[in-house]
Amino acid sequence: MLRAGSWAGRRRVSRAEGLATRLGGGAKAAGLREAAAFGDVVLAALPFDAGAGVVGQLCGPLEGKALIDCSNPVGPGFRLLTRDGRSAAERLAGAAPGVHVVKAFNLCHEDVWRMAPPVFDGRPLAVPVCGDDEPSLARVRRLVRDTGCEPVPGGGLERAGLLEATAALFIGLWVGEGADAQAIAPPLAYATGPVRG
Template identity: 30%
Template sequence: MKIAFIGYGQVGAPLADHLQRLGHHITLAANDPNSESVKKALTKNANLKVAAPRVAVSDAEVVFLATPFQANEAALKAVADEIRGKILIDCTNPVGANLSHGLNSVQSGSEMVQALVPYTNVVKAFTIYGFENFEDSSYPGYNVKPAMMYCGKDSAAKETVGELIAQLGWHPLDVGGLEQALHLEHMTLLWVRMVRIMGHSPNLVWAALFR
């Protein structure tokens, strides 16, 4: 599958690396191919491709949005025509002062992203943990895989994202429509508070158990 990454820092870079090693064609959408973030990603995996944002997105079937939330609007406007009709995986979270919800819980960040690009199929995924678990999702010794919850309004788009989640070693758990994104964003804040503030291990994940 051809996949483009808008944003390839602590979250995007490990996802791009793992997906390329799984056989996908990964392109980093870069305004500056010599930026430090591009160099770091290529140091980890020299097989990642780099292209201007419009080219990278135009050629892709799926686009990962993994920028800081405040950069989303400008990043999406830059590829507005090219991203039309694509699956857009929103990996971003609006975070406000004192680890509050950045949009005051009135609207989810993913719903804002969907409003910015209404002609895409936005799926919220890869947001409920810190970057450590995107670098390594394996939890040997357990008979369950860590859960990756995701949501979106388009069932076909969610099916594609669920397959990518499974390939990356997670248990894909579809939690519903895009209105559920707000709850996933609060789960992210919960994880961050527990790990970054309270001192729990960053290797903390959720699991779904079924009887």
């Protein structure tokens, strides 16, 4: 689903052509407005300091669509840049009323999404999804499944900041400490305490 009808949008179409070539699968290059107008779901992979401004300029073509925010507002020292308490996803939603922002796909490096499918130790990757609009959430969950992953309900968009904080923690552990962040959480059977026999 993702590659069958994808558009690569950038401010300069010449740069979008390179991105479309890297994506493959028939992706087409376009300017931002044309790419935003295509399809029911748009993936916003934007730097934190530019996201709200870019999305605000694209309100018309994005109206009524699911806009996936995969950004991580992480700065020096692996600290969150969202000091005022509003997540990057909430900022996008505030900049574009009528656009249904969904937070997803932010916990993995881009190379993980090149895996077909991303499966680790026999388990498909779980992808938390946060948002408020049920039809948009359904579209994003379907997209998650199309990538071979398993969607996990993350709650409303007000919980997107928790995903962003999780990403900051994971990036700090992976890059800063060389630690295996996956080893942090016990299996579900042990999540509420020791298993009693």
